[in-house]
Amino acid sequence: MKLSCDIIKDLLPLYAEKLTSDDTNIIVEEHIETCIDCKKELESLRNPKKIPMDTNVEPLKNLERKLSKKRIQTIALTTALVLLVVVIGMAYLTSPKYLPYSNDIVSLTAYEDGKIIITFDDKVTGYSIDRHMAKNNAGYVYHLTTWNTIWDQYILKNNTQSIILNPEGEEVATVYYYFTDGKEDHLIYGKDLNKGGGVVTLPRLVLAYYILIAMLLAILCGILLFIYRRKSNIRNVLEKILLLPISYIIGHFCIKGFTTSSYSAQRDFFAILLAMVPIYCLLLFFINLHSNSKNRT
Secondary structure: OOOOHHHHHHHHHHHHOOOOOHHHHHHHHHHHHHOHHHHHHHHHHHOOOOOOOOOOOHHHHHHHHHHHHHHHHHHHHHHHHHHHHHHHHHHHHOOOEEOOOOOOOEEEEEOOOOOEEEEEOOOOOEEEEEEEEOOOOOOEEEEEEEEEOHHHHHHOOOOOOEEEOOOOOOOEEEEEEOOOOOOOOEEEEEOOOOOOOOOOOOOEOHHHHHHHHHHHHHHHHHHHHHHOOOOHHHHHHHHHHHHHHHHHHHHHHHHHOOOOOEOOHHHHHHHHHHHHHHHHHHHHHHHHHHHHHHHHO
């Protein structure tokens, strides 16, 4: 029986693997003796061509570089976010909670040598003392306040016990205790130099000046960025500079909210600077991410 080439070609894979019966072998062998195409098909099945190995590893290296870059970016982003959360958390935990005056909170003891010892209650974990010379040069005028923090009160259990107000034996004219809620300063030692009353210690406004400077710098960089928007090199540098005042402004809102006055301005300023660093890194990351996605499109 003469079979078509299509049928023989269907049988050739089985024949090449020696899976066909003797009768089928005879039929296939008779056919390939007279059919050149089927014979070539059988030879190709018995001697398959080896596919050359691709030795070009550059695509794999490019893929590895991209994955490594993304891994580094992910680590940097996570680190910046964690650092920002830690800074904000520490700023909250160490934020001063100012204490109202009472004889239990602060007590003064004057010794014969002129030195004055201030003893604090266990609730006090920190204090601030400012001094200036009295107008009549009768001695120094001291302004004192105390506070505690969540960190010192519940975590480190750090308390301030006592200090010497005038370790060098300075003449002490007056000691006032000042409040942070708008109340008048309270006389706790010496002569009242303001018998008419009405003396109130106000918070410092230095943070307002800093945030105003940051806003002016941001506006200036924005104007320069608009002017040099067509020059890519200058534009890239200005974008990075612009992020600095913006980071400070965001850091201020993270630490102080919408308040610009502070009784502990130095502490708040350093907390804002610490928050500014991870915020700047996050802004850089998102701008680079936006630029890369824009270039791909």
